[in-house]
Amino acid sequence: MASLTPQVTTPAVPGTAPARPGRPRRPRVWRGVVLLLAAVYFLVPLIASFVFTVKAPDQGFSLDAYGEIFSAEGFAGSLLLSLGLGAATIVIVLLLTLPAVVAVRLGAPRWRPVLEVVCTLPLVVPPITFVAGISTVLRWGPDYLASTPFYQTIIAVQDPGFPIVLVLAYVVLALPFAYRSLDAGLGAIDVRTLSEAARNLGASWPHVLLRVIVPNMRSAMAGASFLTLALVLGEFTIARLLSFQTFPVWIYTISGAHAQVSVAVSVFSLLITWLLLLALSSAGARQRSGS
Amino acid sequence: MGDSRTGSKSRWAVVPLLVFAVIVFGVPMLVLLGGTFTREGTPSAANLTESLQGAYLTSLIGSVKISALVAVLGGVLGTFLAQAVVTSRFRALREGVLTASGVLANFGGVPLAFAWIATLGNSGVVTTTLGLGDHGWSLYNFWGLTLVYLYFSVPLMVLTVVPALDGLRPQWREAAQNNGASTWQFWRYVGVPVLTPALLGGVILLFGGAFAAYATAQAMVGSSVPLVTLKIADALTGNVLIGHENVALALSLDMIVVAGLVMAVYLPLRRRSARWLR
Amino acid sequence: MNGARVEFRGLRRRFGSTVALDGLDLTVEPGELIALLGPSGCGKTTALRCLAGFEQPDEGEVLVDGADITRVPANRRDAGMVFQSYSLFPNLNARDNVGFGMRVRKTPAARRHARAQELLELVGLPDVGGRYPHQLSGGQQQRVALARALALEPRVLLLDEPLSALDAKVRVTLREEIRRLQLSLGITTIFVTHDQEEALSMADRVAVLRDGRLEQVADPATLYDRPATPFVAEFVGAMNHLPGLLSGDQVTVLGQTLPVEGPRPAGPEADVLVRPEAVLVVPDGEGEGMVVVSSFRGSTARLRVRLGDGAEVLADVPGHDSARLAPGTAVRVRLVERPVLVSARTATGVTAAVPEPDAVA
Structure with a gap:
């Protein structure tokens, strides 16, 4: 659900006055109450989590929990695994989606509905049902395919060091976000005119894609990549049920022994999400002001 | 002529994506469907029947119940918050709330559960500070989970509804007044009907999010609240009678059907809303 | 009703x-x-x-x-x-x-x-x-x-x-x-x-x-x-402000003497307000004016004419005359014989709320 709102701007209309509500007092009170309650509800858990992590039984205040994150067993391994999976997922999802989106805009608009459906289904189907299907395939696969080369493949994709099966699953989960982000990015530039101009100047199709379209889509691609990364760094269901030790699964595993550390990591990961999304929205803003 | 050649050629650019989706997404889904109707190697509807009975049925109903509650509560609260932000004169407030919503709507999974455990869990900061434990407070039940789910649902609703509220043109309110309508009549005849598709769409998104949520529930309540995602995970990790492994698949199919039905309502609604609020 | x-x-x-x-x-x-x-x-x-x-x-x-x-x-x-x-x-x-x-x-x-x-x-x-x-x-x-x-x-x-x-x-x-x-x-x-x-x-x-x-x-x-103020004159239609000399009920402008209607300013020097359609332009090799810009509007054409003293005046002429009044043509400028409005002396020139024909040469 990582959909950043499109920046909703209210154009100031010269000459018309800002509409003033007839009774200015009542709505203001009502609004204040709503905002105050929201602030309490949303801020208290954040503050409390932080307090929880720095509260030491004897000294009163200590940042040890944050220090322990880095020394805790499995931290580096699981974080690196998640980052690696994220990088692989980003590359594959962009390689699959970008040509398809461009093609649908330029030459094969009849395929758009198909693409829309394919890129909506992963949103409708809950991830846990997806993993139920995947684990069944992985369980049955070896029985039926024992004598074929596919057997080796099935074993290879489950390598705990770098589980390719997770990359494949994450690509499916990331498709809707990548598709939407790239499609919106293409919508903002006039691909047809751009590519026709380039073709007119003698460029080949791969050249058009790499030298003309991709550079103009940089921020849409950055957006798709950020969303994918955020998704992979937070994904728990599939990794846990296929028994791979990714970062979120690691947080869950250590919670029993180190409650404070696991909360500290949670605060930490919220900060990371925040930074990713800020980077994303400022990249979007830069594109808007640039174009 | 150039166009048709481009058309037939560019079609090939779509193929890798489709092939990938068919293999990686389609095959597991087909296997899921096949497995649902197979028990011990023979075709059977027993898994499906079992998934709609006893504790399984309870968990399915439990999931639908909490998702519906979260969707309705989140929908109402999110709409009020969005309206408070939209009608505010302070631009910074609006930008701040929207950015925060973007982050918090993505704040799910295990970290969310731990943040709430640290706040209102048995030894949470707020619980101990206010001594809630003595009054029988517990976060690890249906209502606790609802409270936590709302944490990402309300922001998601805000993100969905703000564009719709922005789309309500001031001329409509003025035209209604000009035709003698009171504020209440404006909302009844114009405001609410115009917003309904967007509101319902948001509510359905919230339902889908809560319905599919697994990580937060697993980290928070384990199996003390009956939820279908927890039951599926249980069955997948071997906690099930021998020979009944495929019940997990049947439960998954139940979930997909519920989610699919809900989405089938959402998509046409979204189209209508987009047309009105251009 | x-x-x-x-x-x-x-x-x-x-x-x-x-x-x-x-x-x-x-x-x-x-x-x-x-x-x-x-x-x-x-x-x-x-x-x-x-x-x-x-x-x-x-x-x-x-x-x-x-x-x-x-x-x-x-x-x-x-x-x-x-x-x-x-x-x-x-x-x-x-x-x-x-x-x-x-x-x-x-x-x-x-x-x-x-x-x-x-x-x-x-x-x-x-x-x-x-x-x-x-x-x-x-x-x-x-x-x-x-x-x-x-x-x-x-x-x-x-x-x-x-x-x-x-x-x-x-x-x-x-x-x-x-x-x-x-x-x-x-x-x-x-x-x-x-x-x-x-x-x-x-x-x-x-x-x-x-x-x-x-x-x-x-x-x-x-x-x-009869715009009551210069602002109205400017805002509604185009208006020429031409320098004139008042004497009694008459004003002399561009060598013509015309009756004045409406209020008169005090001094002998005044602006005479003339609409472009009240300016007559005739091609004349000996004329002091020259068409600078002409923009064709179908039934009429609007000309900007530079006079001998460097002042400019807007004139609307019938569309079919625009060919013989192309830019560069030497012309003679006259005003239609009818009572005119005068106002206190301001900067000489043309004011108009409508787009100027400058774009079209």
């Missing part, structure tokens, strides 16, 4: 540091169509919104048939309004949009629908009742909005630049129809516009506003021929 008399008395309204209305006084006679004309930000829309009840004036009052309605809420006022654009309720079809006011008043559905149909026929759209706003063209939407504004038989009709979002052709047809309808209904109508042509062609009287004040209110012909 009978029109009401509308009076604005000393209306003041400020938004922060900008003054939208600065003591506006204006009376609109029953059954009259008055156009509020002025540049954007002159307060014309604010005045209309004060009458509709969407704005509260800081000072002053609004009277309808002598009754002060300044504090009456917007939904209790007897004035139908047509907005600039997109004001139709998107969730209701045309018939229900027109019938909205009757629905609010709990009119039975059958009567409501019949009346809505009547109104749709009145605005020339008998067949669109079942259509939704997004299925209507811009012009159709504004017609439906007009029908909706008339549905409650208000005594005042308010039009807030209703044509500004439409194509030029639709704009002209629709304004003629609005005028026809207004005349047949006899409803007092206030029409806000920044388009002088629209104002001059439709209104019984035109009120020119500037910085929240009334500059002049007069019938279109008077406004055009």
Whole structure:
């Protein structure tokens, strides 16, 4: 659900006055109450989590929990695994989606509905049902395919060091976000005119894609990549049920022994999400002001 | 002529994506469907029947119940918050709330559960500070989970509804007044009907999010609240009678059907809303 | 329907540091169509919104048939309004949009629908009742909005630049129809516009506003021929300011002596105000003037002519003459023999609110 709102701007209309509500007092009170309650509800858990992590039984205040994150067993391994999976997922999802989106805009608009459906289904189907299907395939696969080369493949994709099966699953989960982000990015530039101009100047199709379209889509691609990364760094269901030790699964595993550390990591990961999304929205803003 | 050649050629650019989706997404889904109707190697509807009975049925109903509650509560609260932000004169407030919503709507999974455990869990900061434990407070039940789910649902609703509220043109309110309508009549005849598709769409998104949520529930309540995602995970990790492994698949199919039905309502609604609020 | 008399008395309204209305006084006679004309930000829309009840004036009052309605809420006022654009309720079809006011008043559905149909026929759209706003063209939407504004038989009709979002052709047809309808209904109508042509062609009287004040209110012909202030002269049509010498009832300008009408400034030196169509241009190899720019407008062509002393004058000549008055042609310039307006001496030159022909060489 990582959909950043499109920046909703209210154009100031010269000459018309800002509409003033007839009774200015009542709505203001009502609004204040709503905002105050929201602030309490949303801020208290954040503050409390932080307090929880720095509260030491004897000294009163200590940042040890944050220090322990880095020394805790499995931290580096699981974080690196998640980052690696994220990088692989980003590359594959962009390689699959970008040509398809461009093609649908330029030459094969009849395929758009198909693409829309394919890129909506992963949103409708809950991830846990997806993993139920995947684990069944992985369980049955070896029985039926024992004598074929596919057997080796099935074993290879489950390598705990770098589980390719997770990359494949994450690509499916990331498709809707990548598709939407790239499609919106293409919508903002006039691909047809751009590519026709380039073709007119003698460029080949791969050249058009790499030298003309991709550079103009940089921020849409950055957006798709950020969303994918955020998704992979937070994904728990599939990794846990296929028994791979990714970062979120690691947080869950250590919670029993180190409650404070696991909360500290949670605060930490919220900060990371925040930074990713800020980077994303400022990249979007830069594109808007640039174009 | 150039166009048709481009058309037939560019079609090939779509193929890798489709092939990938068919293999990686389609095959597991087909296997899921096949497995649902197979028990011990023979075709059977027993898994499906079992998934709609006893504790399984309870968990399915439990999931639908909490998702519906979260969707309705989140929908109402999110709409009020969005309206408070939209009608505010302070631009910074609006930008701040929207950015925060973007982050918090993505704040799910295990970290969310731990943040709430640290706040209102048995030894949470707020619980101990206010001594809630003595009054029988517990976060690890249906209502606790609802409270936590709302944490990402309300922001998601805000993100969905703000564009719709922005789309309500001031001329409509003025035209209604000009035709003698009171504020209440404006909302009844114009405001609410115009917003309904967007509101319902948001509510359905919230339902889908809560319905599919697994990580937060697993980290928070384990199996003390009956939820279908927890039951599926249980069955997948071997906690099930021998020979009944495929019940997990049947439960998954139940979930997909519920989610699919809900989405089938959402998509046409979204189209209508987009047309009105251009 | 009978029109009401509308009076604005000393209306003041400020938004922060900008003054939208600065003591506006204006009376609109029953059954009259008055156009509020002025540049954007002159307060014309604010005045209309004060009458509709969407704005509260800081000072002053609004009277309808002598009754002060300044504090009456917007939904209790007897004035139908047509907005600039997109004001139709998107969730209701045309018939229900027109019938909205009757629905609010709990009119039975059958009567409501019949009346809505009547109104749709009145605005020339008998067949669109079942259509939704997004299925209507811009012009159709504004017609439906007009029908909706008339549905409650208000005594005042308010039009807030209703044509500004439409194509030029639709704009002209629709304004003629609005005028026809207004005349047949006899409803007092206030029409806000920044388009002088629209104002001059439709209104019984035109009120020119500037910085929240009334500059002049007069019938279109008077406004055009005898602008009361230089601002009005500038804003309505194009106007030449030519240097002249006053003596008694006469003024000498460009070597011609013409009678003066209207007030005379004190000194002998004055500006003579001449419309471009009152300037005659004849090709003449010996002439002192030269055509600098010519822009063809179909039935006429507007020339910018440089005179011997370096001053420039705008002239409108018949379109078929434009070929022999191409730029570079030496010409003789004369003024039409008729009484002229004079004003105190300002900078010599041409002022015009319409686009200058400079672009076309």
